[in-house]
Amino acid sequence: MPKAELARSLGAPAAFGQSQFAFMRGHAFEARVKADGGAELLRLTHAHLGGGPEPVPGEARVPDLSAAGPEGRSARTELALREATAAGAWTLLDHPMLVLDVAGTPAFLEPDAVVVAPDGTWTVVEIKSFPMVDGAADAAKVGAAARQSAVYALALQDAAARLDPAPEVRHRVLLVCPKDFSNLPAASAVDIRKQLSVTRRQLSRLTRVEEIAATLPPGTTFDVTRSPAELTAAVEAVPATYAPECLAACELAFHCRARARAADEVTALGRSLRAELGALTTVEAALAAARGEAGDPDDPAVAALRRAGELRAEALAGGAA
């Protein structure tokens, strides 16, 4: 489903977009890292993760993975993975296509690269254009890259499980970033065991797409050419829980935020605030409790709010000692 277009049709377009400067820089850097048959990339992989004898520049295998359609490309990738494992030589898979089962539907994923080492282990490589200054990069960005790589690693594990014997997928991925303020690559091995188990758990808990579809009224469509009112009704039919964190991740976040604000939900102000208020889920209910007009005084959340209201009023009136 094209969520960005849907958001635009709903009248709440997402603020995502990439500057062409960043785009060009990202591409130039990736091309540089993978240049000369991936010599630099394989050298970095070997230096950080080992996996066999040192790769000789120019001798690494870089199989052609092009094929028609995502299914064709993923089949081609699996074949290349099998051959590479059997060959026992350094192999760079440039932009392979992997499949992961997400809530009952196949999702096609395209990591920047996968390296197969002579010892038969598979490694996910993620190339990012944010800098690694003095060996440390922005923690939030590294975290996002680790979560992204975990999804690729899961898909790779699925592919590995289909082989006999199943090759090992490393739980350390290679993150490649520009070094300091240059365009030279620097790499770091990132342990993604935690992200792997979190992602695996989340995927296993996802409601299956068919089940969601079964709860929708018949005839529900997300056709972006429909009127905003029709689309709003269609989107409303799918339950969603908005939290401010969504703004950084989802194209529909502005729409959900508008709905959450209109419904007076306290979650729109942040999850931690929501957690403090217990059963009071709307702003009006919480304020009424604070004013002492509503709510069960024995409920600890209500009692605390009431006391907070008194103390705040006292302090604002300048009456505190």
Next chain:
Amino acid sequence: MTLTDDLARLEATATGRARPRATVRHRHLSERPLVFVPLTTAGEAGAPLGALIGTERTSPRLLVVPQPRDRDLRFAFLAQLADTVLPYVESYADDVEAAERTETDPETGKRVKVEVDLCADAPQLIVPSRAGIEFVRLLGRSTRFRRTAEQDPDTPHPAPPRVPLLGRWLTHFGERARVPGSALLLAMTDLLSRHWATGQSSLEEQHLGALLAWIEAPAGGSGAEAALRAELARDAAGQLLCPPAGPATDPAFDNDLLAPAVERYDRARTALAAAEDGLAADARLAELTAAEREIRALVESRTRPTWDAVWRGLDALCTLPAAERAEDRWRSDRWSFTAHRDRVAAGEPPQPRRDDAVTAAQKLATREREQARLDAQEALDDPLVMAGRRLRGEAFAGEVTQVVMAYGEGRSPRPRPLVTVRTADRPHLDEGVKVYRSLGGKPQAAQFVTYAADGGDGRDGGAALVLRILDKMGRGKEPEPGSVPEAGDRLCWTLFEHEQRGGPKLPDPEDTPWTHGGPPDATAESPDPVTAEDTL
């Protein structure tokens, strides 16, 4: 975030206007702050695109890098930045007052007081948002190891003379900004959200335009609507009406306006280089100037709204009276400024890429201590902050209902009066827990004895606590007048200490034990290697 702050947020949501989170201004504001609104190039680390900078609201200095990937143009920008920042910083270096500091005497090993200079005031840098603080750090890191032609005649791309020094100062500002309560380098969004709560999540409060819209909402007007407009509204060409505070720019601006302008500039430059005679060169130079002027206008159009917003934020903050103890913390900032001034004057090398073990431990300890000090001081300065602490059971306020004189046991009995306080608060007390109140600016300690059946005056309402006063009553048998609370006084007691003690002493860096990597490497840091290409 305490529940009282959450409540302010809820009130703001309901009314559509920002609600106070503080009744006084908790950060020192300089009379002459240097406002710095930088822009950076997307995707490049530390490649500035331009900036507005200055101390005068009406006349900022516009600095622009017409082609951010050109090393020489970047250096020209940094040289101009140094021309603005360094004179400003240095203007505070010479005005000093005498102060005392305890130092360890190298010969006797004793702690002695020495008289030293303390700068009477310090520079203050204000950026729009927290990302701006990170950018200052990054600029500092990218420039402090550069070599000038004078330092090293063989360096392939020498930096302009004062740029490495600029890097050292920016690094110092960036490092100091990590100390809680410091005010050498401040982000306007942090300042505003410290003092006001809006009906947005803290994530959305990083948007300076939206934050100001909530705070500046006129009576009866809706700050929420204005904030939404500031956040999302675009003009017919698809450009944000309120550009982001930076340093990152809006992708639509990059793609639709900036990229074509930079391309025109590049073309004009190539054409000028290819010009064959003076006449053609003149015409092409005019084209180049026009292209550069266009980029300058673009950068100004994106930074000027933010520049004005920062000053409006300062206006809003100045409506609050200054907190008493903020001045105390500013004194620490002045010490930090003075110390760095001395390090620069003594010709010490730039701050290393990584701190040695002792310095790192010292910095961590300082930040922890300053955080505790900030928490205590903000509560003591501001009843609204204290209300949050009282709600959490970390303080209580109430009326003194009874004072009974008592004396301590010992050879010479000291006054240890028992004071009964009635309070509606519910502090987390246990027998023997120490509580503190402010007596003439100094903390007076008392000990919790027991809960009393009633307040001693027959009235009820709230719990009655019996406290034993422990100090600040003078040396005599009778307490000094005014040092013991009297019946009817309304007092606020805290369970946290008002003043923070220093942590354990750390060894000198030269004596770092081998467990922590041994003494640091004394050799000076080498400059960053430069790539042959002209990209970053």
